[in-house]
Amino acid sequence: GCGGSTGNTGGDSTDTGSAAAGAPTDDSKCADAEVFCIGLVTDTGKVDDKSFNQSAHEGAKAAAEQLQGYYKYIETQDAKDYAANMQQFTNKKYDVVVTVGFLMTDATAAAAKASPDTKFIGVDQGYDATKVTEKNITGLVFPEDQAGYGAGYLAGLMTKTNQLGQVLGLEIPPVQKYAKGFEAGAKAANPSVKVATVYHPAGDNAFNDPVWGAGQAKTQIQQGADIIFGAGGNTGNGALQEVAKSSGAGESKFCIGVDTDQWDTVPAAQPCLITSAEKLITKGVTDTITTAKDGAFEGLQTLGQAGLSDFHDFDAKIPADVKTKVADIVKQMEAGTLKTGVTL
C-alpha cells in the first residue's frame, strides 16, 4: 500500500518520539540480535493514567532511548486480550515485553513459557516459584508498605488535629499495602493519631473516579482530617485536588500523593502536596530492561525501590526535625532494620 508498512502518511518524521537517533525506526528487524525491541502491555489502563501504567511506560521509553532500542505499547481494552496483545510482540520477536499490573500475573507467566526467546518483566507481579520456573521472566515488585509507612510517619508528625485520612482505590493488595503502611507509620510517629480509611466500593472505575475521591476528601476534612493520603489512581488524585482547593491548603491542610512524584503528574495538587509515597516504577523498569539487555534477570523477583519523593516547595515549610526523623526512618527501612509489620 501507499502508506508503507506502518501506514504512516506523515512521511519522514522528525524524530521526537521514542526512538533516539540511530535507533531502529520500525520493528521489522526485532529478531536481529543487534536490534533491541521493547514492548509494553497495560492491564486495561492507558499509558497516560498518571499512575503506574504511565510510570512503566515512561520507564520503557527511557530505556529505549538509552539503549538505542525500539519501543511500542498496546493498551489492553479487555482482560481477555492479555495473551493476544503480548503475542503481537512475541510474534515480531521483541526482545523484552513489559506487562503492567498484577492482574496480568498468570498471563505473563504463560507467555513467558510460550516464548522463551523474549524476556518478560511483570510490573507489580509476584510469581509463585513452585509454578514458574522459566528464566526469561521476572516480577518487578515494590515495597509499597514502606513508601506508605514513610508517608504515614511524616503525616503523623505533621498533623495538628491528630486526624488523618486516606482515600483509596479498589481494595487490592498494592493499595492495601500502601494504606496499611501509612497507618502503621502514622501510629508509629504519633500514637494518638486516628486514620480514617475509605476504599472505593467496586466497579470498573474504582481507579478512575476523581469525583468520588474528591467528595471523600471533603468529608474527611470536615470531620477533622488535616492530611489526606490519596492512593488510587485518578480516584486518589481527585482527593488531592480537593485538598488543594480547600481553605488552608498548604498551611494547615496537606495531601500526599502516591506511586510517582505527583508534583509532576498532578500539578493541580501542588498547593497541598507535601510529598508522594513513591515506588520508582520508571527507574525500576528502565533498570530491569537494561539488565535484560545485558543478560539474565537477577531472579524470579526483582525488588524495586520505594520511598518518599521530594518535598518541592514544602521543603522550607516542613520543620527540620521532622525531615530528619523521616529520613532516618526511610533509611532504616532501606537497610532492613525497620519492618513495617504490614501483612495482608
Add this chain to the structure above:
Amino acid sequence: MSETSTAAQPSPPAEPEPREPRARGGLLAYLIGHQSGVTIVVALLISLAIGWVIIWSQGVNAPYAYETLVREALFVDGSFTRTLQKTAPLVLTGLAVVLPLRVGLFNIGGQGQFATGAIFGAWVAYATGGSGFLGALLGMVVGLVCGAVVGILVGILKTWRGVHEVISTIMLNYIVAGVTFWLVVGPLQAESSKTSGIPQTEEIPEAAQLGAVGGVPIGFAIAVVLAVACWWMLSRTTLGFKFNTVGANKSAAGYAGISISMITVLSLALGAGLAGLGGALEAEGTLHRFEPAIVGTLGFDGITIALLARANPLATIPAAFLVGMLRTGAAGLQFATQTPALPSGITPEIVDVLLATILLMVSIPVLGKWLFRSRADKVSVASTSWGN
C-alpha cells in the same frame, strides 16, 4: 334475508392495496426491493467514510488501517477463533436485551446478569470440573439459572411493585458488581491467589474448559444455536406470539388471555438467563475462572447489538460479529500504526467511534428516505413502553 340484501350489493370497493414498489427493471428494482439491506450497506459505507476521515486526520493511511483491522481480526493466526470467541458472549448479551425488548421492556442489566452467571458458573464448573464436560454443562446451567434469578427479581419488582425495570437493572448492576467483587476477594477467592491478593476464583479444571472444535469455539456454537432458537421461538411458537402481543398492545394481550405479568417475568428471566449463560461460557471458555474484569463492557455492548439488530435475534449474530471483529482487531491496529510521529497509534477507542456512527447511520429513518425518496420507514424497536 341475506339473499336480498347482499344480492343488490355491488362488489365491494377494493380496500387500498399495500404499498408495493412499482416494478422497474434491472438493478434499481432489485435495490428497491431490498431496501433495508441496501440501506444498511450504505450506512456502513458512510460510517467507514467518517472513520476514514478520523483516521486520516491522525496522519494514518485509512485503507491500511482498515485492512489491518480486518486482517488482525480475521486472518492472523488464531485471530478468527478469537473474534468468534468475542462474538459469543456478545450474541448472548444482545439476546438478553432483545427478548425483553420484544415485550416492551428495556433491560440494561446485562452487565450484572452476565457477572452473576459468570461467577457462579465458574465456581460450579471448578467444583464439579473433575467430571469433565458434565462439569462444564453444570456450570452453564448454573450460570443460566443465576442470571435468570436476577432477571426474575427485576420482573417481580416490576409486576408486583411497579418498580421500573430501568431503575432496577441499573441498581442491580452496581449491586452485583459489589457482591461479586466481595466474593472473589473473600469466600470464593482462589486459594493460590490469597497471598497475591488477585481477585479471582479457582481455575476451572482443563476437562471442564470449553475449547474450540475446528477453530469454532464451543461457546460461539452455543450462542448461535440459541440465537436461532430465540428467533424460532419468537416467530414460530405460541410463546413468541405472546411476547410479541404483549409488546405490541398490552391491553389486547390481556383481552386475549395472555398473562402480562407472566410474560414480563419470563422475558426478563430468559433474557437475563442468556446473559448469565454468556457469563458462564466466557468463564469456561476464555478466562477459565471468574475475575471481575471478565464483564468488561459486554453487557452494555449488548444494548448496541440489540439495537443494531433491530431486536431481531438472528441479526444479533452479524451485529455481534461486527462488534467482536472490531474489538479484536483494535489492539493490532494500535500496534501497527504506532510510529515515532504518532506514538500512540490509532487507539482502540476508534472502535467506539465507528460503532456509534454505524448505529447512527443504520438507525436514521431518513437515510432510507433520502436513498429511495420513499416514506421514512419507522425504526422503532425500543421506545414504545418507556415509563409505563
Add this chain to the structure above:
Amino acid sequence: MSERTPEPPDVHTDPQAAVDVHLDTSQEHLASVVTNEAILELPPEQSGFGEGVVGEVLLDIEGLSKSFGSVRANRDISLSVRRGEIVALLGENGAGKSTLVNQIFGLITPDTGTVAIKGDATPIKDPRDAIARGIGMVHQHFQLVPVMTVAENMVLGHETTRGGGVLDLAAARTMVRELSAKHGLAVDPDTEVEDLPVGTQQRVEILKALSRKVDLLILDEPTAVLTPQETDELLAVMKELANSGTSIVFITHKLREVLAVADRVYVLRQGAVVGEVATKDTDAKGLATMMVGREVVLSIDKSAASPGETVLEVQDLHVVDDRGLGAVNGFSLSVRAGEIVGVAGVEGNGQRELVEALAGMRKVVSGRMALGSLDLTRANPHQTHHAGVGHVPEDREKHGLVGTYSIADNLVLNEFDQAPYAKSGVRQFDAVRENAEKLREEFDIRSSGVMQTAGSLSGGNKQKVVVAREMAFKPKLLMAAQPTRGVDVGSIEFIHRRIVEARDEGAAVLLVSAELDEILSLSDRIAVVHGGAVVAEMDAKDADRTEIGRLMAGDH
C-alpha cells in the same frame, strides 16, 4: 322468517319496505327525543338561513385531492359553506370525511386543490394558522390531555398569562364557567379530563372549540359517544350557533341527526363527492342510498326469540373501576340461550366495568357469575373464552386488535394456542391463514388480503374483524359492547344481522349499547342500568322509548 309483528310489511322480501318502516319510526324518534323542539321545528326559511339565503361564502373548496400512498382518500372535491349554514358530510367508513376536514384544519396538506376561507385562498399551514383564521374543530378522536384539568385543556394554545408567561388559571376557570353557562353545557373546570365520562369529555371538546372566536366549526363525529340526551343538547347548541352566524361542518353516521340540524348534505363515496342535497329535499332512505350506493335495510328483521335454558347468570355483582370506586353495584341478570338481552344505560353507569368483569379482565369484588353450571367469577380472560364466551370489546383499537398484526393473526387472537392454530406450542400458519380466508369471505372484511395489518383497516372493517373472531367459534354467550360505534350504516346493518343470526343459532347474547335505537331494535329483553345496577327489566315488546330514557336518567 318473522311472524311476530303483523303490521310492518314483510321486510324480508321487500327491502324498500324496511326502509319505509324505519323512516316512520325515525320521525317518531325525532319528535320524542329532540327536546329543543322550538329550534328544530323552525323551517329553514324562517330561521333566516339555509337555502335561498345568500350569505357570504365562508368556506370554498376547489378541486381538493389527497392520496396516502396508493389510497386516494380525497378525489377532486369541491364544496362550499355559507355563513350560518350547517353542512353535513356523509359517507361510509373510509370515504374520506376526516381526511377532508383535516385539510381544512391544516392537519393534512392537500396534494392539489385550494381551501379558501372568507375568500382567502392562501394554503392553511397548520392548525395554528387555521385557528387564527377562525376555524374551530372537534376531532373524531378526543384531543384532550387526559392528565390535565378541564380548564388547562381549554386554554391550551391560547393561555392567558399574568406577565412573564405565568399561567392565569383563575382566569381560565372563569372562562370555562362563563362559556359553559352560555352554551348550557355543564362542566367543572377543575376535574381532570381522564376522570370525566366520555360524554362530558366531548362537551369539553366542543367548549374548547368555542373558546376561541370561530367562524367555521368542524365537528367530526361528535355524537358517536353521546347519549341521546347529550346529542340533543349538542344539536341545540349547533342550531343556536348557526343562528348567530357560525358555519358548521358536521360529520355523523346518524341520518336522524343530519335531518334534524343540517341545511345541506354532501355525500362522499371512495373519496369523491357523489352528491349534494338540501335536507328538505331528502329523507333517510335517500341519504343512505346515496352513501352506500345501494339501498340499505335500516331496520332489523328478526323473528321472535325462542329462549332456551339459562346460559349467563349474574348475581349481585360488585366491581370497582380503575380508581377503586364502585362502578358495578349489585348487578343481577340472566341471559338465556337464543335471546338477546340489551343493557341500556347512559354511558358511565358501570357498563364497561360490567363487561370487563364478565370477560375476566377485571376483578370481581363480590357476587357471582356463572355460565351454565360453570362458575366464572374468578376466571381470567383465557378461561372465560374457553368456557364459551365471545366478547366484542367496547374499545376495539385498544383491546380488540393488535394494529401491527395481520388480519389473520388478529382473527386468532384468543385461539392462537389452540388446535388447529398451534400444535404443541408451535404455531400452524396454514391453519391461521385458512381460517382468515374463510372469515374474510364470510364477514365481508374489505382488505387487500388477510396479511394486511389490522391497523390500516377502516373503522368498520376493524369492527368486522373483531366480530368475526368472536362469532366464529360459536360462543355460548356473546357479549357485544357498543358493537357499532363509529361504524357506517352499511356495516351496522351487517353486524346487526350477524348478531341476530348468532342468536338464532342458539347463542345467548348480551348487548351493551348507549345507542337506544340499537337496543330497541335488536333486543328481545331489555335491562336498564343506572348506578351500576339493573333498575328495570322488560320485554322488548313492551318497551317504551320515553320510559327507558327516564329510567336511564335515574328517574325511578
Add this chain to the structure above:
Amino acid sequence: MAAWVQKNRTTLGIGLGVLVAAYVFYYAKHDIAPSMFGAAWGYAIPLVLAALVGVIGERSGVVNIGIEGQMLLAAFAGFFGAAYSGSMIVGILAGVGTGLIAGGFLAWTTVRWRMDQIIAGVVLNIIATGITSFYLKSGEILPGVIPNVDVPLLKEIPLIGETFFSGRSAIALVAILAAVVVHLALFHTRWGLRTRAVGEYPSAADTAGINVERLRLVNVTLAGSLAGLAGLYLSMDASASFERGITAGRGFLALAIMIMGAWRPLRALVMALFFGFINAVASQLQLTGGFDVPPQLTGTLPYVATLVVLAVAAGRVRGPAAAGQPYVKKDQ
C-alpha cells in the same frame, strides 16, 4: 391552601418526618452529621442537574438516555476549553455549549428524523465515550477554580444553610435554582402547560395550535445546557481533571432519580439527596470503622436502599404518556 395540604398530606407528613429526623441527627451527631449532609448534597448535585435534563426531555415527549454522553462531552469540552484557553469562562462556555450541541443532536435525530429515541441516546453515549477517550490528552490543568458562593442570610440556617448555601460552588447553587425554576415553569407557566401537553398527548397540542416539533426541539436542546453544567461540575468543580468515563454512570443514575422523582423536578431533587445521603452513610460506615462489613458490600447500600424504597413505597408512577414516541403528523 388547605385543600392542597389535604391532598398532599402523605408527602408532607413524610417530608416533615424526614426533616425532623435530619435535625435530630444533625444535633445529636454533630461531629459527622454536617459532613455527611455535605457529602450527600455533593453527590447529588450532578444527579439533580442531569435528572432535570431527563425530566424536561420526557415531559416534552423525548426519552433521553444519552444524558451520560452529554455530560461526558461537556465535561471534556469544558475542561479542555479552559485548559487550552487559560480561561475558566471559556471552559464553562465550551461545556455548556457542548451540552447544547449534544442536546441539539438528540433533538434533531429524534424529533426531525424520528430516529428511535433509545437508539439516539445510546449513539450519543457511545460517541461521547469514543470521542472523549480518543482525543484525550493527559497532563492538562485548569487555569483556576469555579468560585464558591456563600448566600448571605440563608447560610446562617442550621443544617440547610451549611449544606446548601455556604462553601458551595456556583454550579451547586444553579442546581437548586434550576430545580425550583424548572418546577415552577413546568407547572405554572404557559411553557410548562404546553410542554406537558406535548409530552402527554402531542396531537392534542398540535390541534390546539402548538408546534409540537419545535417545542420538543427547543426543550431538548436547551435542557442540554443543564447536562453541560452537570458535566462541568464533574471535571471543573468536583474534581479538577478530565478522565475517561469520569461520569461513571451518573447519567444513568440520573434517569433512575428522575423516575423515582415521578418526573417532578423538586421530587427528583429530594430523591437525589436521599441517594446521596445513603452514599454518605456507606462511606461513613467505612470511615467510622468498627463494622465488620466489607466495603464492597457497604458500597452497594445506596442501590439496595433505592430498590427497597421503591418496592415498598413508590409503587407505580406513570411517566409522560408520549415519551418515547416520535410525533408523526397525520399525513406523514
